[in-house]
Amino acid sequence: MKRSDIRDPDYIQKVVDCQHACPAHTNVPEYIRLIAAERYSDAYMLNWHSNVFPGVLGRTCDRPCEPACRRGRVEEKPVAICRLKRVAADNKGDIGQRMPEIPKKKNGKRIALIGAGPASLAVARDLMPLGYDIELYERERRGGGFMRVQIPSFRLPAEVLDEEVDQILNMGVKTHFGTEITSLAALLEEGFDAIFIGTGAPRGNWLDVAGAEAVADNVHVGIDWLSSVHFGHTEKVGKRVVVIGGGNTAMDCCRTARRLGGEEVTITVRSGFEEMKASEWEKEDAMAEGIPFLNYHQPLEYLSENGKLVGMKFQKVRAEYDDNGRRKLIATDEVPVTVACDDVLVAIGQSNAFPWIERDIGIDFDDRDMPIVDELTHQSSLPNVFFGGDAAFGPKNIITAVAHGHAAAISIDLHCSSQDIRERPVKGVNLISQKMGLHDWSYSNAYDGLQRRIVPQVELKAALSSMSLEVEKGFDAEQAYEEARRCLNCDVQTVFTEKLCIECDACVDICPTDCITFIEDAPEELLRQSLMAPSTNLAQDLFVSSEVKTGRVMVKDEDVCLHCGLCAERCPTSAWDMQKSILKLPQAGGICRT
Amino acid sequence: MSYIKPKVTHPAIAKNELGFTRRDYEGSISTLCAGCGHDSISAALIQACYELDLPPHRIAKISGIGCSSKTPTYFLGASHGFNSVHGRMPSVVTGANIANKDLVYIGVSGDGDTASIGFGQFSHIVRRRLNMLYMVENNGVYGLTKGQFSATADFGSASKGGVPNPFDQIDLIQMALQLGATYVARGFSGDKKQLVPLIKGALSHPGFAMIDCISPCVTFNNHEGSTRSYEYVREHDVPVVTADYVPYAKTIRVDYEPGTGTQVKMHDGSVLNLHKLDEDYDPYDRKKAINYLLDCQEQGKIATGMLYVNPDVTDFHDIMKTVDEPLSSLNYDRLNPGVEALESINASFR
Numbered sequence: 001m002k003r004s005d006i007r008d009p010d011y012i013q014k015v016v017d018c019q020h021a022c023p024a025h026t027n028v029p030e031y032i033r034l035i036a037a038e039r040y041s042d043a044y045m046l047n048w049h050s051n052v053f054p055g056v057l058g059r060t061c062d063r064p065c066e067p068a069c070r071r072g073r074v075e076e077k078p079v080a081i082c083r084l085k086r087v088a089a090d091n092k093g094d095i096g097q098r099m100p101e102i103p104k105k106k107n108g109k110r111i112a113l114i115g116a117g118p119a120s121l122a123v124a125r126d127l128m129p130l131g132y133d134i135e136l137y138e139r140e141r142r143g144g145g146f147m148r149v150q151i152p153s154f155r156l157p158a159e160v161l162d163e164e165v166d167q168i169l170n171m172g173v174k175t176h177f178g179t180e181i182t183s184l185a186a187l188l189e190e191g192f193d194a195i196f197i198g199t200g201a202p203r204g205n206w207l208d209v210a211g212a213e214a215v216a217d218n219v220h221v222g223i224d225w226l227s228s229v230h231f232g233h234t235e236k237v238g239k240r241v242v243v244i245g246g247g248n249t250a251m252d253c254c255r256t257a258r259r260l261g262g263e264e265v266t267i268t269v270r271s272g273f274e275e276m277k278a279s280e281w282e283k284e285d286a287m288a289e290g291i292p293f294l295n296y297h298q299p300l301e302y303l304s305e306n307g308k309l310v311g312m313k314f315q316k317v318r319a320e321y322d323d324n325g326r327r328k329l330i331a332t333d334e335v336p337v338t339v340a341c342d343d344v345l346v347a348i349g350q351s352n353a354f355p356w357i358e359r360d361i362g363i364d365f366d367d368r369d370m371p372i373v374d375e376l377t378h379q380s381s382l383p384n385v386f387f388g389g390d391a392a393f394g395p396k397n398i399i400t401a402v403a404h405g406h407a408a409a410i411s412i413d414l415h416c417s418s419q420d421i422r423e424r425p426v427k428g429v430n431l432i433s434q435k436m437g438l439h440d441w442s443y444s445n446a447y448d449g450l451q452r453r454i455v456p457q458v459e460l461k462a463a464l465s466s467m468s469l470e471v472e473k474g475f476d477a478e479q480a481y482e483e484a485r486r487c488l489n490c491d492v493q494t495v496f497t498e499k500l501c502i503e504c505d506a507c508v509d510i511c512p513t514d515c516i517t518f519i520e521d522a523p524e525e526l527l528r529q530s531l532m533a534p535s536t537n538l539a540q541d542l543f544v545s546s547e548v549k550t551g552r553v554m555v556k557d558e559d560v561c562l563h564c565g566l567c568a569e570r571c572p573t574s575a576w577d578m579q580k581s582i583l584k585l586p587q588a589g590g591i592c593r594t
Numbered sequence: 595m596s597y598i599k600p601k602v603t604h605p606a607i608a609k610n611e612l613g614f615t616r617r618d619y620e621g622s623i624s625t626l627c628a629g630c631g632h633d634s635i636s637a638a639l640i641q642a643c644y645e646l647d648l649p650p651h652r653i654a655k656i657s658g659i660g661c662s663s664k665t666p667t668y669f670l671g672a673s674h675g676f677n678s679v680h681g682r683m684p685s686v687v688t689g690a691n692i693a694n695k696d697l698v699y700i701g702v703s704g705d706g707d708t709a710s711i712g713f714g715q716f717s718h719i720v721r722r723r724l725n726m727l728y729m730v731e732n733n734g735v736y737g738l739t740k741g742q743f744s745a746t747a748d749f750g751s752a753s754k755g756g757v758p759n760p761f762d763q764i765d766l767i768q769m770a771l772q773l774g775a776t777y778v779a780r781g782f783s784g785d786k787k788q789l790v791p792l793i794k795g796a797l798s799h800p801g802f803a804m805i806d807c808i809s810p811c812v813t814f815n816n817h818e819g820s821t822r823s824y825e826y827v828r829e830h831d832v833p834v835v836t837a838d839y840v841p842y843a844k845t846i847r848v849d850y851e852p853g854t855g856t857q858v859k860m861h862d863g864s865v866l867n868l869h870k871l872d873e874d875y876d877p878y879d880r881k882k883a884i885n886y887l888l889d890c891q892e893q894g895k896i897a898t899g900m901l902y903v904n905p906d907v908t909d910f911h912d913i914m915k916t917v918d919e920p921l922s923s924l925n926y927d928r929l930n931p932g933v934e935a936l937e938s939i940n941a942s943f944r
Contacts, residue, residue: 073605074602074605438595439595439596439628440595445596446596446598446600447600447602449600449601449602502629502812502816502824502825503784503824503828504629504630504631504783504784504812504824505633505634505637505783505784506628506630506633506634508637509633509636509637510599510624510633512599512600512601512602512603512617513602513603513604514603514607515604533604533606533607534604534606536606549828550828560604560605562600562602564596564600565596566596566599569596569628570624570628570629570633571628571629572627572628572629572630572812573629
């Protein structure tokens with residue numbers, strides 16, 4: 001089998017599962033260690049460098065890192081990475097001094113950002129320190145995009161969002177709030193060097209079943225309704241509310257409805273409970289607020305009496321899968337179910353809409369009327385127009401939008417300095433030995449068997465009586481420390497030096513999870529069947545050394561390595577060493593500029 | 595420094611017939627030098643007991659003094675243990691075995707504990723055919739006292755300071771053969787593939803089984819000039835007969851194929867398959883085995899593997915005609931037949 005190069009950033013980044021899974025590649029293990037050391041400001045800045053909105057994301061992130069967390073493979077539950085991030089944000093000190101310096105003398109390039117959501121703000125954050133002149137156009141009166149108007153404040157307090165948006169705007173971004181761009185052609189004429197479009201996916205899908213016209217007053221598009229609540233236009237909802245849809249917007253809708261007078265709020269989804277798009281924890285939070293879920297309910301008809309909505313009729317369905325694993329929902333024989341209600345909130349997805357982009361200015365659209373955007377560079381067919389966030393490839397989430405912002409900022413910077421934007425700056429890695437003494441490491445290597453800590457919440461009654469009272473209280477310092485100890489420090493790599501190995505088997509014998517095997521070399525498929533422990537997780541690499549003295553190779557299955565360092569502690573010749581990997585992932589400027 | 599090996603295991607770790615994982619047979623984390631051969635022997639013992647489905651509470655591990663004799667702390671944490679006096683492990687095993695012949699006895703000793711201070715005890719426990727595994731963790735030096743040569747160090751081999759050994763060595767394998775041991779093997783801590791089946795065979799052997807296991811001392815005897823270093827042993831190792839242990843449950847399955855070598859049937863129905871790597875070698879012939887070993891010694895080779903086995907054995911209890919039931923489980927009335935019985939015995943001598 002091919003030898004592994006443990007000094008290759010592409011190899012290492014796969015070992016640090018959480019960081020790899022994070023679209024913005026936040027250095028999770030390092031900031032968790034900083035939190036354990038109560039260095040909250042340092043932890044915050046490390047986050048801020050990668051994900052730009054630690055306080056917001058510490059409350060609202062979709063957490064792609066957590067399903068990837070190695071702890072979730074070793075035992076049941078991953079580390080509560082997201083809520084640890086919040087601890088850093090809540091407890092940080094004054095970080096004003098740590099913000100990057102903004103050059104007084106500008107570089108002469110002007111950039112327009114359309115939409116003040118996470119993607120545009122990330123572009124601004126990356127480009128302002130490089131001396132760009134940035135003009136930000138936003139339809140609403142404040143920045144933040146959907147983070148502000150569609151995420152209810154009992155999940156994300158306004159002051160948290162304000163702080164992190166202002167950190168960027170205060171770099172000297174020229175803002176044009178309350179200014180809706182109605183023609184891209186007109187904006188292009190203003191001579192910007194580049195334009196970034198981060199206008200999100202602003203159009204909520206409508207559920208067009210029988211009876212809709214008659215009851216239009218009491219049927220609301222979820223995201224529009226949430227905005228309307230945010231702006232104070234909607235202050236009440238009927239006592240009985242049906243929320244249709246199974247995503248996170250549906251969860252926000254039903255929980256908001258509970259706070260605006262909804263006493264019997266029900267969620268209905270066409271799919272099964274397990275397949276719902278909403279994050280597991282958001283479903284749990286909704287259920288904790290007494291909201292029942294009716295799954296396999298397909299909407300049939302809005303029911304009205306005297307022009308007033310009285311209920312919603314559903315056909316019960318069941319899921320069947322064809323040979324390709326595609327799901328089909330088949331109506332059951334059961335009689336349709338009627339759920340009585342006064343209001344219906346429809347949260348069945350969002351679409352993009354670009355009525356303000358003229359189709360004859362050189363931006364190509366595909367057959368679904370989406371702009372054609374390069375996935376690497378975020379460039380459209382018009383070289384100085386870039387897309388990011390939900391506007392680029394459809395609705396995703398905040399952390400993906402931030403990642404888009406970083407990528408687009410690199411492209412814009414290369415574009416403005418007349419370089420090839422496909423020549424992306426290279427990744428790098430530093431490996432630093434953590435050895436402090438004979439058996440001492442500079443990280444806490446002992447495995448702590450603690451179970452995942454539960455984030456404390458305010459009492460239900462208090463929570464439901466306020467739109468702005470944050471439900472989650474966040475970890476206190478002690479809980480955060482305990483949770484941080486659950487992190488396996490996957491960024492501390494097991495580095496193996498073949499020529500030092502005397503094949504004493506000490507590492508094999510001590511490894512708690514049987515990761516290490518010395519064996520005759522063979523093709524990967526065979527090797528995976530012959531190791532100390534079954535190696536069935538093909539997504540995880542095998543670390544294969546060169547030949548040791550007896551001609552065998554060392555094979556380490558990365559899958560459930562605890563990074564406990566015992567192999568290195570029991571190694572008499574330091575053939576094993578624990579080395580912290582620091583991935584250097586490029587952002588605009590710095591190493592990117594030549 | 596880690597003092598605890600995390601209890602967490604590989605999520606797909608296998609379990610034996612008793613429902614135990616290999617990890618359940620472990621002991622505390624080792625405090626020996628990192629890379630010590632003894633730790634590998636501990637791991638091999640753990641593996642063998644796990645694979646044999648031995649209930650940990652039916653095993654007794656008894657040791658003397660020295661690095662080797664510390665190791666029972668590092669394996670079989672749920673078994674009985676007795677860390678005895680220097681060189682006196684055989685006496686304690688004898689006592690325990692007389693009292694309860696139903697336990698599995700693992701005696702752990704070193705080259706000093708066996709070939710020097712305990713030499714007398716060693717020879718007599720072999721003679722008495724005690725049903726046990728006598729494991730010598732043989733590194734050729736006194737590791738606890740800074741690496742002086744032990745009695746098993748080869749003549750002429752160099753100490754860490756470069757001084758050659760002026761004395762002839764004691765070969766414990768030849769001693770055991772001379773004294774009538776019925777299961778004699780030599781292993782190498784750096785080759786568990788060979789060692790684990792040897793231990794499994796020894797634990798299934800119903801008489802005295804001795805394994806002399808070469809175990810490099812990484813701190814004092816792993817240098818150039820040493821004849822007990824990982825490198826030297828790997829270069830001079832001549833495996834003569836490898837064994838592969840087939841448990842009883844497998845032998846009664848129809849798909850079992852005996853293989854090419856000869857077989858030794860163990861008393862519990864399991865089978866030891868022997869594969870001769872040297873055609874001239876006969877593991878059933880004690881005299882030839884001794885000669886072969888002498889030849890190897892002259893040529894500077896280290897013969898390893900299943901060196902001699904005699905499945906037709908009598909153990910101490912057969913010789914002494916003890917009752918079938920272990921003495922420890924006999925009640926007072928049976929152990930003490932009373933005044934009348936004593937008097938009739940005394941009368942028989944008058």
